[in-house]
Amino acid sequence: MPALRKMKLLTFLLLLVFLTSFFLNYTSTVMTTNWLFRKILKLPQRPCTCSRCIGDLEVSSWFAQRFNQTMQPVLTAHNSLLEEDTYSWWRKLQREKIPRNLNDTIRELFSLVPGDTDPMLDNEAVGCRRCAVVGNSGNLKASQYGAQIDEHDFVLRMNKAPTLGFEADVGSKTTHHLVYPESFKELGENVSMILVPFKITDLLWVISATTNGTISRTYVPVPTKIKVKKEKILIYHPGFIKYVFDNWLQGHGRYPSTGILSVIFSLHVCDEVDLYGFGADSKGNWHHYWENNPSAGAFRKTGVHDGDFESNVTAALASIHKIRIFKGR
Template identity: 85%
Template structure:
């Protein structure tokens, strides 16, 4: 409850009860371990190093394609692909998703859980610390919730307490390690010139993709680099 320093944390248990009254919580059949064979996952970040990478077909060849936050694909298919199976968002980064895409809510604060309830029913929450969509069109059985205890596990065990809380990117990576046999990362880190920006931005020095101060970008990068060095994941660095 202190991840984002909530001044008046609400009762989480009451919020959970309300949440699962609205969201079935039956789980995603795609994530069940009944499938035979090697499950390949692409975790697609939003770095500008995807520009002119021509990774699109390679990304789309994976069984699961995980994207996060705004992540547009229209107009960028050659570099980022068009397939998405799971999209990681929080209220402030929500975007409308295709019908066959599962939304994975990453709850950084109690209000995020309350927003899911509101956005699929009454639409009463329209502002957190910025305006957020009051209603969303995602089917309730396609809404998954990233467990807060798993966020704490990532923070304690993988990041060793670095930063104020984990980024959506590292949470997506650790999630994929637990559900996939092969994990390929695309669109993480700066481009070859050291610029931090999103692949859909024309300004390579745009500030939105710089270190935010709440995440320890260097430590998170070291985690993925270490995983790659021991052949647990592959990192495709683009341009």
């Protein structure tokens, strides 16, 4: 009987130790997770002196349901922890046979690139920050928007869009240019590059293109070297891409286009947003303003991007005066 009592007592003590250890670990994990969540996602709201500020959620319930002020659009060394579901979704966008470890890649990337020194990221600046997002549509031809575009504090362009020779219609000012490796073009000396990464190789390409130039091809040839200053390189956050896909596109298309990524990015860093060069021209043609490319609207049929749904999103934003859309000709 005493032996049985001792065994029961020992079992009870072991169970007590296990439960205590589990509780302490759980508490620590929850506290750490909550701290990381606050640290990663909570941003100070930038003071806005505009007559109408984008961050005002009371204007529209549709907007309030989609706009998440805490989401950070730019990846940095301090917010690079991806949730498992975000990482799983992102790495399927452009599948890689043998993807490199993401954490190691990010660590190497931010040992070379600051990633967080751009003036657009200054959340303490007081004022009315006006941004022009310039798309590539042929509706910019003969629009005479150039001077108007250049009046904005920040001018965002994307992919291979040129300005030389088209200044009267598209302007000459560029502060930020969104690209991925396959769409890169040489940028002006003081232009910030915003890399939109669709795979780990895209991050590796930034490392390579600013150092030894070993990557010359992804699924197509890419530039081995770029002349962008390292302090002028920003990385679009993969978690923000998923946020655009989930909240704004409601899962339409395989993943968002560079155009809608630019628009939602601007909602989070600007106080006023004006769109130029989006959509078809007045005759319904989808083409770029700098070339005759009859296949420019092919993406509308592939299912990669849902151009019609994305257009509906921008139209809805315009209808509640969150953005203005200049349709050109």
